[in-house]
Amino acid sequence: MKIFSASLATETNTFAPLPTGLAAFSEGGYYPAGKHPDRLTLFSGPLWAVRQRASSRGWQVVEGLVAFAQPGGTTTRHAYETLRDELLADLRAALPVDVVLLGLHGAMVADGYDDCEGDLLARVRALVGPRTVVGAELDPHNHLTPAMTTHADVLIAFKEYPHTDVLERGLELVDLCIAQAQGKVRPVAAVVDCGMIAILHTSRDPARSFVDHIQALEGRDGVLAISITHGFPWGDVPDMGTRVLVYTDNDPAGAQALARRLADELIALRDSLHPVLPGVDDSLDQALALDGGPVVLSDGADNPGGGAAGDATFLLRRMLERGIRDAALGPMWDPVAVRIATDAGVGARLPLRIGGKIGPMSGEPLDLDCTVRAIQPDMQMTGLAGTATCLGDCALIETQGIEIVLISLRSQAMGTDLFTGLGCNLAEKKLIVVKSSQHFYASFSKVARHVLYAGAPGTVTSDLRSLAWRKIQRPKWPIDA
Numbered sequence: 001m002k003i004f005s006a007s008l009a010t011e012t013n014t015f016a017p018l019p020t021g022l023a024a025f026s027e028g029g030y031y032p033a034g035k036h037p038d039r040l041t042l043f044s045g046p047l048w049a050v051r052q053r054a055s056s057r058g059w060q061v062v063e064g065l066v067a068f069a070q071p072g073g074t075t076t077r078h079a080y081e082t083l084r085d086e087l088l089a090d091l092r093a094a095l096p097v098d099v100v101l102l103g104l105h106g107a108m109v110a111d112g113y114d115d116c117e118g119d120l121l122a123r124v125r126a127l128v129g130p131r132t133v134v135g136a137e138l139d140p141h142n143h144l145t146p147a148m149t150t151h152a153d154v155l156i157a158f159k160e161y162p163h164t165d166v167l168e169r170g171l172e173l174v175d176l177c178i179a180q181a182q183g184k185v186r187p188v189a190a191v192v193d194c195g196m197i198a199i200l201h202t203s204r205d206p207a208r209s210f211v212d213h214i215q216a217l218e219g220r221d222g223v224l225a226i227s228i229t230h231g232f233p234w235g236d237v238p239d240m241g242t243r244v245l246v247y248t249d250n251d252p253a254g255a256q257a258l259a260r261r262l263a264d265e266l267i268a269l270r271d272s273l274h275p276v277l278p279g280v281d282d283s284l285d286q287a288l289a290l291d292g293g294p295v296v297l298s299d300g301a302d303n304p305g306g307g308a309a310g311d312a313t314f315l316l317r318r319m320l321e322r323g324i325r326d327a328a329l330g331p332m333w334d335p336v337a338v339r340i341a342t343d344a345g346v347g348a349r350l351p352l353r354i355g356g357k358i359g360p361m362s363g364e365p366l367d368l369d370c371t372v373r374a375i376q377p378d379m380q381m382t383g384l385a386g387t388a389t390c391l392g393d394c395a396l397i398e399t400q401g402i403e404i405v406l407i408s409l410r411s412q413a414m415g416t417d418l419f420t421g422l423g424c425n426l427a428e429k430k431l432i433v434v435k436s437s438q439h440f441y442a443s444f445s446k447v448a449r450h451v452l453y454a455g456a457p458g459t460v461t462s463d464l465r466s467l468a469w470r471k472i473q474r475p476k477w478p479i480d481a
Contacts, residue, residue: 001057001181004094005050006033006064006087007103008120009043011141013234013307014109015467016073016459017359024069025083027390027409031066033090042163042387043068045137045170046101053174062097064090070410071307080110084120091127098181100124100134101174106142106157107232114237114471118147125151135177137170139163140200141232143239149189153180155245157227159211160202162414162442166385176224176247187224187247190255192263194242196477197233197464198273203441206269214262222249223258228266233464234306240472242266274478277455277462280318284431287452288324293430296448300437301458302362305412308459309333310435313355313363315456316404319433320366325401327431328424331391335408341372341395348372352397354406361459370397370404374422379407382415384439389414396422403429412436415443 010020010028029041040048044066054061065087069075091100102124108116117136124134135154138144140161148155156173158165179185200207214226229243244263248255277300278286287295302312310333319327337354344350349371356365374396383389392409396419403424413434419426426432426447434440437460445451455462464479474480 001059002097003050003059003099004062004091004097005047005101007043007066008083008087009105010069011071011105011107012109014236015234016307018072020069020072020075022079025067028069033064036066040387043103045166046103046173049170049174062094071305075110077111099177102136104136104138106138107235115145118145121151133177133181135173137173140230142229143237144229144243145239154187162439163384164442186250188252190246190259192244192259194263194267196242196270197231198242198270199230201438206272222251224249236469236471238471277453280456283454287431290450292449294432294448295450296432296444298453299433299435299456301456301461302435303412303437303460304410306460309358309362310410311355311357311362312458313366315433326429327402328429329433330405331407332404333410334406338393338395338406338408342375344372346372368399370399373398381418413440
């Protein structure tokens with residue numbers, strides 16, 4: 001059995017001001033063919049999984065390009081075509097192969113390509129022909145397009161949000177694709193559009209119970225795999241939205257009936273899946289009213305994991321204006337402020353302008369008198385499923401009783417070592433504000449007494465009706481009544 005595996009992934013916020021170029025992939029993780037490190041990275045689940053399976057089964061594995069960029073604005077045509085063509089060249093050099101396993105995101109948009117994954121899968125299929133099995137692992141915040149399901153034999157999305165099941169879903173993909181290549185199963189797909197956009201936080205009900213429900217259905221009555229496409233709400237492309245994808249073993253009618261039933265169940269949950277979030281002051285009021293701490297407050301609207309800059313000041317400004325102390329906030333993306341703090345050195349007190357640099361959705365910059373508490377070059381943070389995320393050079397500054405983590409490589413909050421690695425004692429804090437929508441939960445829930453979510457302004461706003469849509473299919477709940 002000869003298997004080719006590669007990855008090309010980013011999540012595109014078409015409303016974000018930061019273009020995603022080749023430099024973003026170099027910073028996020030760029031590994032040429034055969035150079036992927038001996039550890040799991042976020043979108044190398046299939047490659048890492050097939051390494052584990054192949055070690056005891058005598059398979060020949062050819063590893064191609066692995067490239068990932070932090071979510072951002074539209075990918076440049078040059079970046080997408082350059083990386084796509086490199087991956088395809090790696091595949092061409094490996095031919096013939098029995099199976100192709102790809103790590104994709106599913107919501108990558110480039111200049112001239114609303115459906116990068118559909119384009120890539122079509123080109124892969126043209127190279128390998130109809131008999132080679134083609135499978136891909138996806139982020140659930142994808143745009144599930146007809147081109148993707150047409151040109152791939154199997155698509156498996158992460159079920160957990162936070163995405164703690166990268167390796168599990170990669171192993172599932174490998175096993176199902178190998179079974180098809182060996183003639184043991186014949187996967188057929190059914191897709192049902194829910195006509196809505198809903199994000200499933202599997203850390204709580206009703207999403208937790210719904211995902212447990214679909215997992216209990218897999219492996220029974222010919223059901224091979226079920227994936228829920230949440231959709232990525234900040235991607236203005238025709239196929240944005242929530243969908244149910246079901247694979248059965250050569251039972252198209254059964255797949256369609258189950259996908260329809262699960263879609264109807266999901267639609268019935270939509271109001272509870274899309275709660276209205278409190279604004280800045282209301283969320284701060286709620287946090288301060290709770291007994292004890294720490295209270296972790298999500299600033300999801302400025303989540304770099306959704307394409308935001310990570311330099312918004314809306315929450316921090318009000319914290320300062322209200323005199324809130326014993327607090328921490330991070331990560332704030334501000335390479336200039338990091339450089340100044342580093343040059344000043346630990347213990348220095350200096351005026352520092354931070355945040356608010358990228359655009360209107362970053363707010364106004366803040367001019368603060370700060371003390372530099374710690375600096376750390378080339379710092380890493382624990383990411384999802386044990387992966388590592390590079391934050392670049394970092395600094396911990398303190399102003400008016402608030403400690404702020406400044407980073408030079410844009411990233412969302414995931415591991416608590418984002419703070420503790422710089423000496424910030426989270427146990428002593430009443431309030432911890434994290435720039436993340438949900439991935440923070442896997443780590444921060446272990447130290448938090450309470451977890452809250454704020455509806456602050458920002459590029460990843462929860463108010464989807466405020467966005468200037470041009471391409472999505474309408475009507476779509478909750479954008480339309």
